[in-house]
Amino acid sequence: MGKKKNGKKSQVPFRLNVLFFLIFLLFSGLILQLGVVQILYGADAQEEINKTTNQKVSVPVPRGKMYDRNGNVVADTQPLYSITYTPMDKTPSQQHHLELAKELAKLIDMNEEDTENIPVRDQKDYWILNNEGAKKERLTEEELKYTDEEKAADAPTPYEILLDKIDPEEDLNYGKKELEIIAIKRKMDSAYAFTPHVIKNKNVTQEEYARVAEHQQDLQGINVSTDWKRSYPYEGHFRDFLGSVTEDGLPRDSLDYFLARNYSRNARVGDSGLEKKYEALLKGQKKTIQYETDRNGNIVDENVINKGQQGKNLQLTVDMELQQRMDEILKEHITKARNKFPYANRFLDEAMAVAMNPQTGEILGMSGQTWNDDSGEFRNTGINTVTSPVAPGSAVKGATLLAGYDYGVVSAGETILDQPIDLAGTPLKASYSNLGYVNDIEALKRSSNVYMFHIGMRIAGDPSYQKGEKLSYQPGRFQVFRNYYAQFGLGVKTGIDLPSETETAGLLSDNYRAGNMLDLAIGQYDTYSALQLAQYVSTIANDGYRLQPRLVNDVRKPVTNKENKNQLGPIIQSNDSNVLNRITMEERYIERVQKGFYQVFNNPRGTADGYFADAEGYTAAGKTGTAQVNYYEPLRDENGDTYDYKPHELENLTLVGYAPYEDPEIAFAVLVPNTGSVSTGYTQYQANKEIGRDILDAYFQLKEERGLNGNADEEEENEENEE
Numbered sequence: 271m272g273k274k275k276n277g278k279k280s281q282v283p284f285r286l287n288v289l290f291f292l293i294f295l296l297f298s299g300l301i302l303q304l305g306v307v308q309i310l311y312g313a314d315a316q317e318e319i320n321k322t323t324n325q326k327v328s329v330p331v332p333r334g335k336m337y338d339r340n341g342n343v344v345a346d347t348q349p350l351y352s353i354t355y356t357p358m359d360k361t362p363s364q365q366h367h368l369e370l371a372k373e374l375a376k377l378i379d380m381n382e383e384d385t386e387n388i389p390v391r392d393q394k395d396y397w398i399l400n401n402e403g404a405k406k407e408r409l410t411e412e413e414l415k416y417t418d419e420e421k422a423a424d425a426p427t428p429y430e431i432l433l434d435k436i437d438p439e440e441d442l443n444y445g446k447k448e449l450e451i452i453a454i455k456r457k458m459d460s461a462y463a464f465t466p467h468v469i470k471n472k473n474v475t476q477e478e479y480a481r482v483a484e485h486q487q488d489l490q491g492i493n494v495s496t497d498w499k500r501s502y503p504y505e506g507h508f509r510d511f512l513g514s515v516t517e518d519g520l521p522r523d524s525l526d527y528f529l530a531r532n533y534s535r536n537a538r539v540g541d542s543g544l545e546k547k548y549e550a551l552l553k554g555q556k557k558t559i560q561y562e563t564d565r566n567g568n569i570v571d572e573n574v575i576n577k578g579q580q581g582k583n584l585q586l587t588v589d590m591e592l593q594q595r596m597d598e599i600l601k602e603h604i605t606k607a608r609n610k611f612p613y614a615n616r617f618l619d620e621a622m623a624v625a626m627n628p629q630t631g632e633i634l635g636m637s638g639q640t641w642n643d644d645s646g647e648f649r650n651t652g653i654n655t656v657t658s659p660v661a662p663g664s665a666v667k668g669a670t671l672l673a674g675y676d677y678g679v680v681s682a683g684e685t686i687l688d689q690p691i692d693l694a695g696t697p698l699k700a701s702y703s704n705l706g707y708v709n710d711i712e713a714l715k716r717s718s719n720v721y722m723f724h725i726g727m728r729i730a731g732d733p734s735y736q737k738g739e740k741l742s743y744q745p746g747r748f749q750v751f752r753n754y755y756a757q758f759g760l761g762v763k764t765g766i767d768l769p770s771e772t773e774t775a776g777l778l779s780d781n782y783r784a785g786n787m788l789d790l791a792i793g794q795y796d797t798y799s800a801l802q803l804a805q806y807v808s809t810i811a812n813d814g815y816r817l818q819p820r821l822v823n824d825v826r827k828p829v830t831n832k833e834n835k836n837q838l839g840p841i842i843q844s845n846d847s848n849v850l851n852r853i854t855m856e857e858r859y860i861e862r863v864q865k866g867f868y869q870v871f872n873n874p875r876g877t878a879d880g881y882f883a884d885a886e887g888y889t890a891a892g893k894t895g896t897a898q899v900n901y902y903e904p905l906r907d908e909n910g911d912t913y914d915y916k917p918h919e920l921e922n923l924t925l926v927g928y929a930p931y932e933d934p935e936i937a938f939a940v941l942v943p944n945t946g947s948v949s950t951g952y953t954q955y956q957a958n959k960e961i962g963r964d965i966l967d968a969y970f971q972l973k974e975e976r977g978l979n980g981n982a983d984e985e986e987e988n989e990e991n992e993e
Contacts, residue, residue: 332498334552334581334828336512336544338590339632341838344504345512345545347581351474352497353378353482354466355458358490364459368399371454373489374469375447377481381472385449388456393442394433396452408435465534471497500545508593510653511636511768511821513543544584544821546769551825554581585824585838587632595968596623596637599961601648604641607945607955614946614954617901617920619643621942621957622655622800625965628808628928628937630847631817633766634969636801656771659797660943664717665895665924666760666793666803668810668863670725671710673754675862676855679728682862685709688720691727694740696785699723714866715876717894719792726751726791730784743784751790752778757853758816759805760798765818765850771801793924794897803939807892807926810867811934814853814860820845867891868931878925881959885929887970892927894959901944920944923958929966936969938962 336345353374398404405414405428413431426434436442444452454469461467469492470478483494500515519536520528528539539553540546600621608615619641625634638651638658674680688705690698701719705712713721727735729751731744756762761778763771778796789795798806801819809816825843853860868891869875871882877894899922902915923945928937942957 331554332580333500333515333538334554335583337583337585337826337838338588338593339586339634339823340589340591341585342503342590344502344508344586344588344590346501346503347498348501349496350471350499351476351479352471352495353469353474353478354493354495355461355469356466356491356493357458357461357463359463362458364395364399367455367458368396368451370489370492371451371458373485374454374482374492375451377485378470378474378478380450380453380470384453384457384470385446388449388452390438390442391433392452392456393438393444394436396444396448396455397436397441398429398432405432408432462535465536466493466495467536468497471499504590504594506650507590507597508588508636508652509650510638511543511588513545513547514541515539515545516541542770543768544586547767548584548822551584552581555579580828580830582842583826583828583839584822585826586821587627587634587823588636588821589634589972591972592625592969593635593637595972596625596635596965597639597650599623599964599968600637600639603955603957603960603964604639604648604942606960607942607957608641610955611946616946617903617918617944618942618946618957619944620651620654621940621961622651622658623938623940623961623965624655624800624804625936625938625969626804626808626819628811628817628934631808631819632823633819633821634936635965638800653770655800655941656766656768657799659799659802660922660924660941661794661797661897661899662803662924662941663793663895663897663922664719665893665926665939666755666798666806667714667717667722667791668867668893669755669758669760669806670722670791671714671863671866672853672855672859673729673751674725675859676754677729677750679733680710680725682859683709686713686718686721686724688713688718691720691723691735691788692737693735693785694738696741696788699785699788711862711866711869714863714893715869715873717870717877722791723788726788730787741784743787745782748782748787748790751787752796755796757851758809759802759850761796761802764801764805765848766801767820767822767845793895800939800941803924803926803941804937807928807939808934808937809853810860810863811891811928811937813857814855816850816852818848818850820848864891864931867893867927870894871927878927878959878962881956881963882927882966885963885966887974888929888966889931890927890929890966891931892925892962895922895924895926897922897924898947899944919947921947921954923954923956925958925962927962927966929970936966938965940965 332347332349335343335347338344355370401407409428409432414428416425416427457467457469479494482489482492486492486494502509502512516538520533520539521541524539525535528537529535533539537553540549545552600623604618604621607618620639622638624636626632627634636652636655638654640649640651640654641647642649671680675682685707686709688701688708690700690704692698699719701717705716705718705720708716708718708721710721712718724735727733727741730741730747732742752761786795805816805819822845824841824845827839827842829837829839868889870893871878871890873879878892882890882892899920901918901920903918904912905914905916906912921944923940923942925940926938928934940958940961942961945954945957
């Protein structure tokens with residue numbers, strides 16, 4: 271038995287040896303494989319590890335400035351600090367934005383306007399991101415399930431169900447800092463890949479700028495830079511025409527238009543007025559930066575490949591000192607008219623005026639002022655001079671007379687008996703009084719309706735008026751009459767360089783009754799804008815040449831020297847005067863209308879003699895107008911809702927003119943709608959004439975104050991810049 275026991279052999283060492291041998295083989299194979307990878311594929315693997323991506327990012331540059339005709343800045347670009355976010359991934363996660371927003375909120379304070387009106391939906395999203403177990407806690411097992419059938423039936427998802435179960439009063443009681451985090455995240459969520467999106471560019475302090483710059487490497491996509499904002503030094507004056515620039519990217523209604531022109535979605539662009547009309551020149555060329563990022567989206571290098579170029583500057587035709595005076599003149603005389611006849615003029619709340627150079631088409635000033643009873647203040651409504659036409663009354667009689675001359679229905683010096691026109695089926699038509707026999711010039715001077723009625727009847731096809739008979743009328747002649755008016759710019763586009771002028775700035779009715787043609791002849795039918803009337807009188811002042819009105823004279827290169835940053839740079843492009851058409855009739859006819867306009871302002875029997883005959887330093891000419899209109903007063907109940915309208919007979923007071931008479935350099939049009947009617951038995955405050963006189967006085971006073979050489983020093987300086 272002892273021999274058997276001593277002869278038994280242990281198997282453990284053998285098994286361990288086998289195991290160690292197998293492990294040795296495995297490690298040998300692994301080492302061999304690593305060697306193969308290192309030798310054969312090492313370079314490719316390392317290249318994959320070091321792989322980076324290059325992305326180009328466009329950065330906005332300062333927008334071009336606008337200057338008035340005298341070199342005063344009217345639209346400026348002010349630099350400011352900006353904090354931006356540029357996603358380096360096409361689809362950053364919500365959680366990533368949340369964590370990044372939390373870190374950024376430690377460094378900056380958001381403005382109240384960003385945190386005041388955060389949508390409840392965004393607040394709920396924030397709550398869900400901060401409560402990971404919310405779904406399991408608030409949703410049942412059935413609600414958590416979302417089958418293909420439910421998806422096809424457009425049933426609410428678990429996420430949408432959870433949104434409904436969040437109680438704003440119980441769950442969304444956020445403090446100031448949390449609201450700032452949400453506000454920052456909202457801005458990040460709306461950013462587009464590889465496009466800088468502004469997180470904050472208003473009221474960024476130097477401390478905030480420095481803190482963010484210091485931690486920039488730890489905040490993926492966050493950058494500090496300089497941005498710009500638009501300012502308008504003259505505040506409300508001429509503001510309607512300068513326009514505005516978008517604050518939060520491209521306007522939705524023009525999105526495709528701008529994207530097709532390589533704009534980024536968050537680009538600020540001109541949204542109205544000259545800012546919109548001259549967007550292509552004002553915007554400049556964006557700075558382009560190429561970012562190099564690693565596989566994780568971290569920026570490893572950046573290079574400026576295009577420094578960009580600041581937007582070009584515009585020099586306007588407008589004289590801002592004259593513009594300011596025009597605004598105040600309108601306010602003054604609206605106030606006087608309302609105070610002198612408070613009941614009769616209770617519906618008078620607006621006046622409009624346009625001043626332009628009749629020989630060049632340059633707009634010198636465009637003003638509209640509207641009184642608001644609720645606020646007790648005036649509101650700038652200058653754009654109404656282009657977009658709000660009114661019936662002008664007798665102011666258009668110059669065009670009527672010229673149409674009569676050219677159509678061969680009235681001759682120079684012809685006299686007509688001014689007494690009421692009595693046509694069958696048409697109300698009696700007369701002048702403000704029976705003027706007796708008047709010739710063409712006297713008809714303008716004394717504003718004879720009857721003289722113009724005869725021209726209208728003759729153009730209509732009835733050469734010999736017979737009392738009590740029906741007018742012999744050819745409807746097609748209505749358009750003939752309008753075609754004459756169109757030669758002066760009445761009822762058609764003036765061509766001004768604004769995006770807001772409608773196809774026909776005046777309203778043209780399509781009721782071609784015979785009686786309406788007579789009303790058309792005295793400005794009581796079609797309606798026209800103040801700008802159209804200014805173009806009309808400019809055409810007469812300029813011997814029959816109708817010029818396109820314009821607001822921009824020159825496009826200029828921006829001055830890069832900081833010391834001279836507000837000076838005008840060299841001219842790149844000039845907008846020259848553009849003659850749209852010339853009145854196709856004998857020059858002597860236009861001279862007779864000019865003579866009639868002179869007598870309106872300077873002859874004792876002229877309808878505006880008492881306002882212009884004593885003008886010092888200049889002689890003016892023009893035409894007055896009064897149009898009877900119906901105004902419908904809204905009747906409101908105790909809740910302020912309109913339940914009916916009460917009609918009132920009111921008047922529009924108008925005036926067109928120019929000066930100096932011998933060599934016109936300023937033409938103007940004034941509209942004062944809805945004044946009390948003189949038929950109520952009182953003497954109306956002649957706001958149109960008061961405004962016209964004050965505008966001419968202001969123009970020539972400014973000219974005198976600046977000296978005979980005007981802005982000679984500035985012109986010499988501009989010439990030096992051009993050289």
